[in-house]
Amino acid sequence: MSKTITIDPVTRIEGHSKITLHLNDQGEVDEARFHVTQFRGFEKFTEGRPFYEMPAITARICGICPISHLLASAKACDELLAVRIPPAAERLRRVLHMGQTIQSHALSFFHLSSPDILLGMDADPAVRNVLGLAGKYPDIARDGVWLRMFGQQIIEWLAGKRVHPAWAVPGGVSSPLTADVRDRILEMVPRAFDITRRTLDLFRSVLNQFGDEIRVFANFPTLFMGLTTPDGGLELYDGNIRIRDEARRMVGDQLDPSSYHKFIGEAVEPWSYLKMPFYKPRGYPDGIYRVGPLARLNNADQCGTPMADQELAEFRKLEAGAVLSSFHFHYARLIEILFALEQVELLLKHPDVLSARVRASAGPNRNEGVGVAEAPRGTLIHHYRINDEGLITWANLIIATGHNNLAMNRGILQAAKEFVRGSKIAEGALNRVEAVIRCYDPCLSCSTHALGQMALRLQLMDPNGNMIDEKCR
Amino acid sequence: MKNVGEFNGSVLVIGWGNDLLGDDAAGRRVAQEIAARRWPGVEALEMHQLTPELALRLTEAECVIFVDAYPASEEDGVLLRRLAGADSTDTPGVGHMGRPEDLLRMAATLYGTKPEAWMIGIPACSFEPGDALSGRTRSGIQQALRAIENLVRGNIHVPR
Numbered sequence: 001m002s003k004t005i006t007i008d009p010v011t012r013i014e015g016h017s018k019i020t021l022h023l024n025d026q027g028e029v030d031e032a033r034f035h036v037t038q039f040r041g042f043e044k045f046t047e048g049r050p051f052y053e054m055p056a057i058t059a060r061i062c063g064i065c066p067i068s069h070l071l072a073s074a075k076a077c078d079e080l081l082a083v084r085i086p087p088a089a090e091r092l093r094r095v096l097h098m099g100q101t102i103q104s105h106a107l108s109f110f111h112l113s114s115p116d117i118l119l120g121m122d123a124d125p126a127v128r129n130v131l132g133l134a135g136k137y138p139d140i141a142r143d144g145v146w147l148r149m150f151g152q153q154i155i156e157w158l159a160g161k162r163v164h165p166a167w168a169v170p171g172g173v174s175s176p177l178t179a180d181v182r183d184r185i186l187e188m189v190p191r192a193f194d195i196t197r198r199t200l201d202l203f204r205s206v207l208n209q210f211g212d213e214i215r216v217f218a219n220f221p222t223l224f225m226g227l228t229t230p231d232g233g234l235e236l237y238d239g240n241i242r243i244r245d246e247a248r249r250m251v252g253d254q255l256d257p258s259s260y261h262k263f264i265g266e267a268v269e270p271w272s273y274l275k276m277p278f279y280k281p282r283g284y285p286d287g288i289y290r291v292g293p294l295a296r297l298n299n300a301d302q303c304g305t306p307m308a309d310q311e312l313a314e315f316r317k318l319e320a321g322a323v324l325s326s327f328h329f330h331y332a333r334l335i336e337i338l339f340a341l342e343q344v345e346l347l348l349k350h351p352d353v354l355s356a357r358v359r360a361s362a363g364p365n366r367n368e369g370v371g372v373a374e375a376p377r378g379t380l381i382h383h384y385r386i387n388d389e390g391l392i393t394w395a396n397l398i399i400a401t402g403h404n405n406l407a408m409n410r411g412i413l414q415a416a417k418e419f420v421r422g423s424k425i426a427e428g429a430l431n432r433v434e435a436v437i438r439c440y441d442p443c444l445s446c447s448t449h450a451l452g453q454m455a456l457r458l459q460l461m462d463p464n465g466n467m468i469d470e471k472c473r
Numbered sequence: 474m475k476n477v478g479e480f481n482g483s484v485l486v487i488g489w490g491n492d493l494l495g496d497d498a499a500g501r502r503v504a505q506e507i508a509a510r511r512w513p514g515v516e517a518l519e520m521h522q523l524t525p526e527l528a529l530r531l532t533e534a535e536c537v538i539f540v541d542a543y544p545a546s547e548e549d550g551v552l553l554r555r556l557a558g559a560d561s562t563d564t565p566g567v568g569h570m571g572r573p574e575d576l577l578r579m580a581a582t583l584y585g586t587k588p589e590a591w592m593i594g595i596p597a598c599s600f601e602p603g604d605a606l607s608g609r610t611r612s613g614i615q616q617a618l619r620a621i622e623n624l625v626r627g628n629i630h631v632p633r
Contacts (some may be wrong), residue, residue, distance in 0.1 A: 045602055061494045066521075072593050130525060131575060134582040142583050149526035164492075164521065 001428040019433060021416050026365035029420050034405070034437065035272045043395045051080055051386045055308040056166045059399070064107065066154060068375030069099035070168045070398075071237065072382040075371030076274035079171030079258070080386060089172030091223060091347050094237045095185075096168065096228060096348070097159050097373070098340040102192070103151025104376035105293070105340075108441040109199070110144025113330055116435050117206060119214070122428035140202070143195045146336070150192050154344065157181045172359035182348050190344055193307075196337045199401065203334060210327060216278040216418040217436050218411025219328035221246035223279055223289035224298040225403065229253070229372050232301035234308070234339060237373040242299045243279065243289065251279075257372035260381055264398070277403050288410065291378025291403040292440065293332035298322040303335075305342035311335045326411055326414065326439040333441070336376075364390045375400045377441055401442040411436045484625050485534035486590075487527065489520040490542055496597030496610040499542035503511075503595070504616050508612060515625060523576055524571030533582040536589040538621055539573040542610065551616040552624035591618050 005199040040060055046054060059066040071093055078085055085093075108267040111130045118137055119128050127135070134141040158177065159165030167174050206215075224248075232253075243263075254265065259315040267276040267284045279287030289295075303309045315335060318328060347353060363427040364386060371382045378400030385394040415436045419429040483548070490497040490633055500519070507517035518530070525541075531537055535561030573592055580586045595613035606614075 057493075060491070064522075064524075107524070131578055131582065134579055138583055141579075145526050145528055145579075145583065148524070149529055152526060 004441050013256050019412060019437075021420060021433070025418075025473050029413065029416040032409070032416045032433075033271055034274075034409050034412050037370075043397055046392050047394050047449075049392050051077055051369075051384060051390050051392055052170050054382070054384065054392065054395075055170070059166075060166045065100065065104055065375055065377065067096055067117055067159075067168075068373060069382070070165070070382050071097055072371040072373045072375075072380045073093070074168040075238075075373065076169060076369040076382040076384050077371070078360075079369030079371065080226055080364050080390075081170055081360070081362040083171055083360040083362050085172040085358045085360050086355070088176065088352050089358040089360075090237075091170055091350060091353050092158065092173050092177055092358065095344055095353075096155060096173075097152045097237050097345050098344045099158070100294075101151070101340040102344075103148045103155070105337045106148040106151060106262030107377070108438075109330060109333055110141070110147070112175050112437075112441065113438050115142070116438070117203070117330065117335055117432065118212070121432055122436065125431070128431070136332050138386070140199075140268065141381045143199065143466055147192060147195050153188070156183065169359065170363055174272060174359065176356045177354055179265045179349075179354060181333050182353065185344065186311055186348055189341055192341050193338070196334065197307075200338070203331060204314075207331075209467045213432065213435070214325045214327045216414050217432075217439055218407055218414060219325065220414065222407055223251060223287070224281075224293050224295035224322060225279075226296040226299045226374065226379055227257070228300055228313075229304065230255075233304040234296055234302070234336075236296075236340075236343075238373070241372075241379070244322060246324060248298060254345070257381070258370035258382075260370070260398070260445045266398070266402075272405075274405050275398070276405050278396060278406065285406055287404065288406040291400055292329060293336050293376075294323060294326065294329045295378065295441075296374065297332045297335065303339050306341055307341035307342055307345070308335055311338060326407070327332040327435065329441065332378075362436040364388075377401055378403050401440065402418065404440050404442065408437055408440055408442065411439075418436065483533060483535045484537045484538070485530060485536070486513045486515065486517040486540065487520060487523070487530075487622060488540040488616055489522055489555060491521060491620070493602060493604060495521065495599040495601050495603050495605065496595075496607055497600050497608050498604065498606065499595040499597060499614055499617075502594075502606070502614055503540045506614070506618055507621060513557050513624065525576075525579065527576050528579040528583060531576060532586045534586045534588045536591070536625075537577075538572075538591045538593060538624060540593045540595065540621075542597035543594040543611070544600070549596045551596065551613050551620065552592070552596055553620050554562070554592050556590040556592050572597040584607065 005148060018035040019235050020033050020209065021029050024030045046057055049057065054077060055070050058069040058073045061069050068327060115128045116135050118140065119132055131140070137281060158181065159167035184462040224459040225243045227235045228233045228242045229239050232242070241257050241260070243254065245251050252263065257335065263280050265278050265284060266279045267278060276284065279289050281287065297312060297315060303312050312335060314322065315331060333343060367387070370386050373380050380400050381398040383396040384392055387393050412433055415433050419432045481576065486507045487506055488500035488502070490500040492498035492501050504517040506521035507515060556577060579592055595617050596609055598607040598609050
């Protein structure tokens with residue numbers, strides 16, 4: 001008799017999901033699915049709203065990465081206005097974005113994933129959590145709290161509040177930076193550097209304990225997609241799209257992000273609210289690709305900042321081609337924190353950063369606009385259409401976590417085949433399957449699409465594909 | 474029970490929830506109202522959700538009052554309870570949604586700080602997308618504000 005194991009909810013990720021594992025008669029995993037169980041509907045209920053409300057509305061998709069939505073939305077609105085924002089405004093948006101990157105990556109590494117990494121995948125679930133980490137490694141836990149606080153503080157000081165600030169607006173930002181805020185942030189940067197560098201050293205020191213996980217945590221060939229600078233450097237706020245394959249061969253470069261629909265398709269599966277984006281020239285599902293820190297570092301020729309570039313050189317030694325194991329998302333995240341800190345320093349020391357010219361004013365001049373940015377989790381696309389009165393008639397959001405959906409599903413299957421065996425299912429085995437998902441740091445609050453009916457089902461399938469039991473809600 | 478003066482000006486009110494999901498905004502509305510009243514020694518924070526760095530803020534307060542909406546039946550009202558907090562032995566909450574008890578334990582473990590802690594639950598009828606509050610939740614918010622005022626003035630005695 002086959003059976004289905006359900007992990008519900010998946011712990012220590014943003015949002016809610018469910019994983020189903022389908023075993024055959026031999027107790028081997030035949031199929032695994034990552035079901036996203038939240039329905040948010042932002043794409044539909046924003047229809048009819050004035051376009052200039054979109055940054056403030058879409059920022060509320062998520063409480064962890066609101067800045068990413070705020071910025072992608074503001075950029076889409078910039079396109080609707082047909083304006084180029086003032087240079088100081090772009091710098092300030094970038095500082096805000098770096099603050100978001102720092103806090104989000106710090107949360108992901110220290111609070112969501114480090115319990116597995118530092119306490120062990122087989123540790124007692126009662127202690128394999130952030131409080132267990134605080135008890136055994138208080139210094140590391142304090143570092144994590146402080147680093148996330150620092151990222152949030154950048155956001156609050158720039159934008160007025162930590163969560164859902166309305167500061168990034170169509171045309172720029174709503175207020176300039178003061179010298180006092182600039183100096184307060186710069187004073188805190190050295191401590192943030194210290195924390196990040198010693199955390200990188202710590203992570204590298206424990207890597208050899210995770211050989212099995214590195215081998216099977218979504219370790220397979222895929223394409224990698226992300227924004228880069230015109231000269232191929234790491235880029236989180238703007239730039240054009242680059243796609244490389246598993247050998248780091250160029251598949252597409254300097255692609256116009258506003259034409260994403262020409263090379264990104266979106267499939268829908270009945271068992272999840274999360275869409276399945278794919279690279280169109282290779283079809284579905286062969287056009288599987290990954291986004292996020294791992295993809296960005298695989299894509300970029302350099303970071304463009306000295307400390308991050310030094311770390312990137314070490315990172316490249318992991319593999320001859322692209323780094324394929326999703327376990328190394330954690331490593332890439334730490335390098336990106338370093339990059340973000342270097343960017344914060346550079347940007348805040350620019351003589352133009354205190355300029356009072358921070359917003360371009362215009363009415364709607366186009367009926368369609370696309371804004372793309374690299375959220376901490378990966379490429380984020382906001383695409384709007386408006387009528388001549390400036391009201392939204394259509395919106396499409398492709399969320400970072402959505403891009404990774406195919407890869408997450410395949411990764412769960414790979415890990416489940418390795419760690420879930422027979423009739424004795426160990427807690428550590430189930431946690432490893434969940435841990436694959438945590439590598440991607442998915443933000444499921446954002447990712448669910450607008451259309452479709454309730455699709456949450458738990459099905460028990462026999463080896464002949466006949467459903468023998470079903471539960472719906 | 475201490476009043477706000479005896480707390481040496483260190484009462485922290487934390488209200489959280491999603492303000493685009495109906496009654497889930499209740500905690501934030503309470504925090505906004507407390508902030509607007511500018512009571513001496515009382516700071517109010519509104520959050521989307523509880524997150525680990527709040528443990529640092531707890532080190533600055535002698536008393537912390539958490540406020541959130543909860544899905545309620547028809548008979549349920551505003552809940553007020555003192556939290557065991559740092560002494561709790563409950564298993565930590567899952568995922569990113571830290572509970573007040575988790576924050577209190579983190580503050581105690583990492584920083585050695587144990588503020589007096591309270592939880593106020595406001596009954597919620599709907600968590601559907603939208604920014605309107607139900608009548609029950611609006612009423613609950615007013616009750617919560619009175620409860621907070623009584624707390625900071627030392628007029629509430631609740632058995633542990």
